[in-house]
Amino acid sequence: MKALKRALPVLLIALAAFFATGCKQEDTRTQDECMTQFAAAVNSQSWGDIKDCTSSDANFYNLMSSDSWENYFGVGDGDFTYTVSGNSATGEKGGITYTFTLAEDGKDYYAISEIYEEGLVIPIFQ
Numbered sequence: 001m002k003a004l005k006r007a008l009p010v011l012l013i014a015l016a017a018f019f020a021t022g023c024k025q026e027d028t029r030t031q032d033e034c035m036t037q038f039a040a041a042v043n044s045q046s047w048g049d050i051k052d053c054t055s056s057d058a059n060f061y062n063l064m065s066s067d068s069w070e071n072y073f074g075v076g077d078g079d080f081t082y083t084v085s086g087n088s089a090t091g092e093k094g095g096i097t098y099t100f101t102l103a104e105d106g107k108d109y110y111a112i113s114e115i116y117e118e119g120l121v122i123p124i125f126q
Helices: 002-021 031-043 047-053 066-073
Strands: 081-085 088-093 096-104 110-117
Touching: 031 047, 031 081, 031 088, 031 096, 031 110, 047 066
Parallel strands: none
Antiparallel strands: 081 088, 088 096, 096 110
């Protein structure tokens, strides 16, 4: 019983340290992780999930609705593919080529800041 009384404070400190660090959500997202999340949302037609992939500083951040995303990316069925190179990505869906600019939206947390369709900025994204 005496040993348990001595071990209890150490155990409580260890548990507190674990919960303070071990369960902390990551505050980072790479460019590839951002595009993977975007592709998953497009391919599953989860239009409401795309906003999390976009930069809060992007001009279109508060303008795009689920219907707007569907109008641009609803062509085809689960066929959005992409490649990432540095802070840009090239995607293809339904025979249309898209170019994405990725920027930090917080330290080491990347999000889409610009989207171009066939080389021209999508009008609502200006």
